[in-house]
Amino acid sequence: MLMAENIGVAFNGLQVLRGVTFSVERGTAVLVVGPNGSGKSTLFRAVMGTVKYRGKVSVDGKVIEGMPPHRRFRLGIVLAPEKMRVAENLTVRENIEISGRFRDAVRIFPELEHLKNRKAGVLSGGERQIVVFSRAVLSDPSYLLLDEPFQALSDENVERMISEIERRKRRAGIAIISHDRIEDVVEICDTLYFMLSGRVRRVIEIESAEQAIKKLEKYMIL
Amino acid sequence: MKRIVAETAVMLSLAVIMSLSPYYSWLFVLMSIYSLLTLSWLFMRKAGRISMGHSFLFGFPVFLASAGYSFSSEVSIQLFIAGCALSFVIFYIFAEMTGRTAFVFLTLVFSIFVWVSSPKLVFEKGGYLTGGEVGFSFPTISQKELHILTGGTLTLFYLIYRIIGESRAGYFMRAVGDDETASKAVGIDLRKIKALSILLSGMTAWSAGIIYGLEFGHISPEIFSVEISVFPFIASLIGAGNPFASVLSSFGLVYLSKILNSMYPGLMGIVYAAILILSPKIGWWVYVKGKRLDEKAG
Amino acid sequence: MALNFLVSFFSIALMALLVSTNFRIGKFLNLSLGGLFAAGGYIAYFTPNPVFAALSGLLFGTLLSLAISKICRSVIEATVLSLGAGILIERGLEIVHRSSYYYFVDFDYSTYVILLGAVSYLFVLGIYLSPLGLKMKFVEEDHELAELYGINTGMIFTVTTSLASACAVLAGFLSSGSLAISPTTGFGYLISGIIVSALTAQLRQVGAVHYLALLAISFAAARFMEVLI
Known part of the structure; x- marks a missing residue:
């Protein structure tokens, strides 16, 4: 299990996360939702070790305090960062091959074959998003943290992505931050975290998508 | 306003007290030169540009003037004016061409380039080679005249700095220094503000350069040295970015360098290195302190 | 004549390589390289042992990279720190060896700069053409992204800074025979390296292509840059 306990993060004296506890088990998926500025991305960054935080993060019972991000990656935690972050001067192929075989990515998204020699900096938003997603899943993570993976994607690619997440879920724990396609994502998730102002306000165990959406609608407009 | 008057009074009192002994008068002139250099740097920083090559703005016109002085006073004056114009244009182009980070690098690298290449300026005059690493001679005036000139110049530019800081142009400079995009969005003409800050910075540095020449009667390529370039950065760092504290820290650093270098030549360089x-x-710490001092001053 | 040109070309190309690797991988403009070059000259005068020169550079580079990782948060802070380190070396040399400003050594190994330059370029190109090359390109592009994908950027930064510092001291050591050694000897080399490196960066290439371009531009610029060194 990937467990973050009582996580606190402050930037320049401003408290962004306040005692957040969050966990994901292998074989399950969790959805993290909340308005902008609620601390969702910061929570993922704290788990990955790219921001300083108070609290405890453990993976499969092993506490990973003070571990730099590259060592967390080697323990199987992978973050697909937000804002379609790619290495802009490298080709699509190079961007993906840092974590696995390019042909495996082409199996998920066939259009990557035509884009392989193009520099990632000139791709459209949707194209960048499939590069970011492919790079994350190809490293065969034990725990996969996806930050806004569905932004700017076509319906077809959203479906491909969701089916890939379902497939990966059999072996890995997956946590997703999303503002888009919540109805579809809830279908494949087991738990829903609702965050507001740097705190987890509600944890909803998903029995059915309708029930989860109904509960969530009390807190936000979907 | 009271604060500005009090600060100016302190500077004038220092000028009077230090005029009582020839050594301290000489030291006061030197301290004032470096204080002017720091003030010049602060003008540019106000508009968000950190120059690490201020020795160029300070030294270039007077270096050209000293080269011209080998021929005649007229040539010297003409070259000085040309040097002022050229150094202004170069810094303005740098500010237009680059972002904040690249400006730091470009000014530093450019000043080192000028420092390394200026000894190549050698020419024959009256059968003798002049220039090179030795440099050129420059006219001098009496110590008393120099003391009055320096005290007056420092007070004048300090008042200009403080008064402009409180003016509309000063607020625009601060706005540009905080966020160029936001300033543009509210209708501030970035080019004008950048040009104004560089011009004010240049005028202060050029005056300091002339006084430097008059103080030593000689200008060598060492006027472009890295230590002169980084001096205002260090003084401002110690002075927490506050103009009055930065002027005082410039005084303190010059005094300290005299003490340390008399103990062992070059020792002050080690102190500069440690501060950097x-x-x-x-x-x-400087950021927080500077903000507080600025708020109090405001 | 041709040999002199080759020495100048490789001296400039080597300094450009050191500046470029430090900037692209370490994300700072290493202004201590000029001081390290000068230190190499002094080592040649006082302890003519190239191994000692290389080891001192390696040690200095390691300390510099640790200091930067520990206290710097931006490219400007790291650059200013390296400038301070450079001034520290120069002033240290000036204080310790003040008896005469210029030193001259009675041997001339300057042609070995060609070998050092060639080996350094082959080493860097070899790395970029090997499986490690992709990791290096990621580090050049985005430190955090590289970390997120398992690359130990801290280690790569330390190794790069240390090797570059060792190379700078060794270059100064080898060039000493053709120089009047003084604390500011290295500044001309450093500036030439920065100019060539900045020109090459305009081509916006990555990896091996960038370093080949660096070599080509060093070759083209060597004649003009000779004035500075």
Whole structure:
């Protein structure tokens, strides 16, 4: 299990996360939702070790305090960062091959074959998003943290992505931050975290998508 | 306003007290030159540009003037004016061409380039070679005249700095220094503000350069040295970015350099190096202190 | 004549390589390289042992990279720190060896700069053409992204800074025979390296292509840059 306990993060004296506890088990998926500025991305960054935080993060019972991000990656935690972050001067192929075989990515998204020699900096938003997603899943993570993976994607690619997440879920724990396609994502998730102002306000165990959406609608407009 | 008057009074009192002994008068002139250099740097920083090559703005016109002085006073004056114009244009182009980070690098590298290449300026005059690493001679005036001139110049530019800081142009400079994009969005003409800050900075540095020439009667390529370039950065760091504290820290640094270098030549260089190495640690403290002092001053 | 040109070309190309690797991988403009070059000259005068020169550079580079990782948060802070380190070396040399400003050594190994330059370029190109090359390109592009994908950027930064510092001291050591050694000897080399490196960066290439371009531009610029060194 990937467990973050009582996580606190402050930037320049401003408290962004306040005692957040969050966990994901292998074989399950969790959805993290909340308005902008609620601390969702910061929570993922704290788990990955790219921001300083108070609290405890453990993976499969092993506490990973003070571990730099590259060592967390080697323990199987992978973050697909937000804002379609790619290495802009490298080709699509190079961007993906840092974590696995390019042909495996082409199996998920066939259009990557035509884009392989193009520099990632000139791709459209949707194209960048499939590069970011492919790079994350190809490293065969034990725990996969996806930050806004569905932004700017076509319906077809959203479906491909969701089916890939379902497939990966059999072996890995997956946590997703999303503002888009919540109805579809809830279908494949087991738990829903609702965050507001740097705190987890509600944890909803998903029995059915309708029930989860109904509960969530009390807190936000979907 | 009271504060500005009090600060000016302190500077004038120092000028009077230090005029009583020839050594302290000489030291006061030297301290004032470096204080002017720091003020010049602060003008540019106000508009968000950190120059690490201020020795160029300070030294270039007077270096050309000293080369011209080998021929005649008229040539010297003409070259000085040309040097002022050229150094202004170069810094303005740098500010237009680059962002904040690249400006730091470009000014530093450019000043080192000028420092390394200026000894190549050698010409024959009356059968003798002049220039090179030795440099050129420059006219001098009496110590008393120099003391009055320096005290007056420092007071004048300090008042200009403080008065402009409180003016509309000063607020625009601060706005540009805080966020160029936001300033543009509210209708501030970035080019004009950048040009104004560089011009004010240049005028202060050029005056300091002339006084430097008059003080030593000689200008060598060492006027472009890295230590002169980084001096205002260090003085401002110690002065927490506050103009009055930065002027005082410039005085203090010059005095300290005299003491340390008399103990062992070059020792002050080690102090500069240590301050630069620790500058990232001091940085946050300076930011907070500077803001507080600026608020109090405002 | 041709040999002199080759020495100048490789001296400039080597300094450009050191500046470029430090900037692209370490994300700072290493202004201590000029001081390290001068220190190499002094080592040649006082302890003519190239191994000692290389080891001192390696040690200095390691300390510099640790200091930067520990206290710097931006490219400007790291650059200013390296400038301070450079001034520290120069002033240290000036204080310790003040008896005469210029030193001259009675041997001339300057042609070995060609070998050092060639080996350094082959080493860097070899790395970029090997499986490690992709990791290096990621580090050049985005430190955090590289970390997120398992690359130990801290280690790569330390190794790069240390090797570059060792190379700078060794270059100064080898060039000493053709120089009047003084604390500011290295500044001309450093500036030439920065100019060539900045020109090459305009081509916006990555990896091996960038370093080949660096070599080509050093070759083209060597004649003009000779004035500075």
